[in-house]
Amino acid sequence: MLTKTQHLFDDATRVSAGDSRWQGRTSEDYWAFVGPFGGATAATILRALIDHPQRSGEPLALTVNFCAPVAQGDFDLDVRLVKANRSTQHWAVEMTQGGGEVATLATAVFAERRPSWSHQRAEFPHAKPFEQTLPYAKVAATWVKQYDFRFVEGEPELGGAKKDAPASAFSKLWIGDRVPRKIDALSLVAISDAFFARIFHARRELVPFGTVSLTTYFHADTDDLAKEDITRVLGVADARIFHKSYGDQNGELWSPSGRLLATTTQIAYFKA
């Protein structure tokens, strides 16, 4: 039996050390409808990379392709450093279960974040403070309980009267771990998959849905995050199109002080 670590999130994304092959186990605390919360899977993969003895530099980009539902229980992570030079590392990770079937395929780039010209072009999406925003009360899946969602704008109107025109797919909300935990690269990647499906917003109903591919870019390194010293982010997410069973999402994760920490995009299956 595993000893519970300090935070459920760290327990849920725990991996045991290996060289090219790491082990982990899905967590019931971060369970979604047909498998673990994709953000927890992505964070587990990132954790194996960050903890890897050959890793150097900061996480820069992570793409996770969800190939099949991850079954409850043990999994292996096949972690491979594909290419490295002085300033960047390129990794490939395959999450496999029972007999080597691939459930998740990921690539990641780590990089030395050297000082440079700096310019934040995107504008901070101003919002009323976290403390003045009501928590989202409806919880459908276990993993949702692990977060504190506070919608500033675009709370989903699920189950409302069906209207002809699609609703907005835009949301602005505070997101933090329910039990506060300092925001790091692991929580940023998990939170980048924590926006509710845009199709739920646009259709005002829950429909069969699954993220197919998720990409997150990190715009703050360990030092930047240490300076922010925060336990929640302001997230904005929107969709551009829903067409022939697939829809997109793009999102930004901001520190309360107005710093852009990460950007994320995904393409997802839906049935509607």
Added chain:
Amino acid sequence: MLTKTQHLFDDATRVSAGDSRWQGRTSEDYWAFVGPFGGATAATILRALIDHPQRSGEPLALTVNFCAPVAQGDFDLDVRLVKANRSTQHWAVEMTQGGGEVATLATAVFAERRPSWSHQRAEFPHAKPFEQTLPYAKVAATWVKQYDFRFVEGEPELGGAKKDAPASAFSKLWIGDRVPRKIDALSLVAISDAFFARIFHARRELVPFGTVSLTTYFHADTDDLAKEDITRVLGVADARIFHKSYGDQNGELWSPSGRLLATTTQIAYFKA
């Protein structure tokens, strides 16, 4: 010696059939400063997948990680179907040269695009017609010659008087092959890397630059593209942040009729 095929682009992105191992050769026609134009490399990888005998469905998502400059000459593509089910296929591709050194690492998702509820939420970025827009005259790299860029907004002011405030990183432009070629998934992925580096716009100067990771989502399938029957797209691109030697880019590719064909994002190294 290769026989020239109908269009330089098709020649530049040509691959010879294999099972798991395909061969290709870089093209001088699509050369950038230290290697082939990344869009040509991405399109070459996508072509190998589309032409693969085991491929089924439409390209949905492609992520290309540029691990090292591709040297002039021959390369191998190691193409692997990682996971498939009734409606999706997950692929991994490694481009290697001389002795198996990996230059490019890619993942792709193919999917059956079944009819569904459809909703284009993003608004068409209206622009004056292609015919009324002047071609971009300055050409720095060979690959740029292969395209007809017509800036509606945000033409880069390179080499202009250095101003204190960063310039806008937003561009809106018509992009088509210089020798017209029907827009297909291959040209969409190439064009998704054809925007000039956002840092050139923001800094008003050329600086050392390289795309590290590129992700493109396809929102139109073969039938949709056949209906459009176009040889150019309206592209918009912007950046959200430049920080510690890396900056992002996000873009949209539209048909002249107002249909969103593809969305793209990338993270890139710069020295400034």
